Amino acid sequence: MANRLSVIATRTGDDGTTGLGDGSRLPKDAPRVAALGDVDELNSVVGLLLTESLPEGVAKDLLTIQHDLFDMGAELCIPGHVAVTADQVAHLDARLAHYNAALPPLREFILPGGSRVAALAHMARTVCRRAERAVVALATVDSVNAPVRQYLNRLSDLMFVLARHLNKILEIGDTFWTSPNSRQTT
DSSP states (O other), rough: OSSOOOOOOOOOGGGGGEEEEEEEEETTSHHHHHHHHHHHHEEEEEEHHSSSSOOOOHHHHHHHHHHHHHHHHHHSSSSTTTOOOOHHHHHHHHHHHHHHSSSOOOOOOESSSSSSSHHHHHHHHHHHHHHHHHHHHTTTOOOHHHHHHHHHHHHHHHHHHHHHHHHHHTTTTOOOOOOOOOOOOO
16 A cells, blocks of 8 residues: 555644545535544544454454445545445344344333443444434535445444343343333432
């Protein structure tokens, strides 16, 4: 690989704009840049989750997701470029079905947490939802490849299921939400 980034501090963004992969520049608060930043943050949160002790299959799935998110960032960075495919969405669907199959049915809402790794998966889920909202906002002003939205939607579901899966492996129960009317007072 050739040197892609030889200078990190270019100072070209000091004027409040950022460069896209096609050479154009946009304000740093433009919908495309917001979506790109949220996907980048999501990739970082998944990276943080990967620093934890995880089952090998989960770690492998998360690494694949990181690569997919990098592809998504490339697609968002280069208007008109397509890098996320329906096959990547289908792969998430398959992994979602795999992890969900071993979980008991959910009859109540759960609170984020349980174990540290589950809490990090929930954090990834919430950042994913924000990235999804940013991509939907971008789609109101510019075209967005449908698999990008679909991928983020499935990924947030997968992160929820992974949180439950990780708690189950660690034999830590999910914390169920109770309505104020049903909580016991002391």
